[in-house]
Amino acid sequence: MPPPAPAPAPEWSPSDLELERRAFRARASRRSVLLALLSTVVFAALVAAFVIGTPGWRSVQQTFFDPEVLVSAWPRVIEGLWLNIRVLVVASIGVAVVGTLLASVRTLRGPLFFPLRFLAAAYTDVFRGMPLLIVLYLVGFGIPGLDLFPRMPMEFWGTVALVLTYSAYVSEVLRAGIEAVHPSQRLAARGLGLGYVASLRLVILPQALRKVTPALMNDFVSMQKDVGLISVLGAVDAVRAAQIETSASYNFTPYVLAGLLFVALAFPTIRLTDWVTARQRRREQQGSVV
Template structure:
């Protein structure tokens, strides 16, 4: 039997070529049509809000998720049980339902609790009373995405940290490194290679799920498209442009994250 080569030639990304052709055709259609150009110019005004919501919510969700993951891996049974309770409960609630709950139940409860705790300061005239309308719908949406995604991201961090060989951690202990030093110098640099791919997938998913904030009237891509379509009755053109913009964002991010992942893998092999 003839020996097979240990390396296989990578396949040509025909899917990407087809996607680029479609993207180019759509761009030419937008440039050559006054109607599509007008729709694109209008809907594109929401790109900034979409990126802002996604970036802020993902950063907060990653920080919270890392904290939950560390609780889940701690030596305290109580902390582990609290982390597991949080993850299972939050993952069991749809993002849209969580968005409504945070916006219309959580925010008023937070305002009531804040006013109760700061009542002495309010009586002294040091601070004013906080009202529900003071908590903008934008930040209610960001907090909902943060809480919703933190449960999934915590599992990504937990699995990545557990993938580091126990022997290396024991060797770091033998060298006298403290808990924080072991995590910063030994565990996290190795775990990030395992964490990055699923974390990137969660980021791309959040870009898509950020469209849910439109139900609160936040002026993102979807909301602006919905308002424009309702006023002009150009539903096909408007939602085609909305889908086109989201595809450009998500496919572009996926390719960038894949390139970063391959670069890190090559650096590790070297």
């Protein structure tokens, strides 16, 4: 006669004490959200009342917040913003490639690669210290003056200046991430038969990127903002379009519109950066592998 089948294990359920704790935490969370919302509304109302009550508010409103001027300037400014977005996409790819190459060169070992390390270090020192506005002028007006290249649109030279400047910042962030990876990881990869390039690509860089992701995303947010500086070269982006509309209407509302569009462009990345930073902090605090 076969032995009787074992009785099924009872399903786990939280105790009454645990249920009370969960309910208390939920009530405390809802109370915190309501208090934060109420305090924000009260603070915004006080600030609005103070600004509107100032003697010059009517003049400022007509000069910077005119709805009719905003509507008339919208098509031209939004068309210029698409140019900023295209430049941002191309510049991001270029910065990623050049920054990775510079970081890899600066981490090369041995006296044979000293000239390459020196050139990479000199590059990062120069372009991290030089203001982006000056780089834009030098690249946008200096290089075409050499007559070595065919005539190119100014957004092209603006993209080149952005790549030159931000690749220096990104390369240093990546280099810090590479050097933060424990040397045993590199030795283990070489022990498995991987060459320098393969170990860097498959073992070192993935760990380094996880360590410096928040810093890289902050650099991307900064580049989203600075891409508007290509207007100094004459490219008709959102800022230049706002300047043209302002000259036609003698009203600064188009500049406010362009600024709000840049904020809307950067807002998702800013929130994503905060989420990634908080997630990484939680994982480190609970002892998991980052």
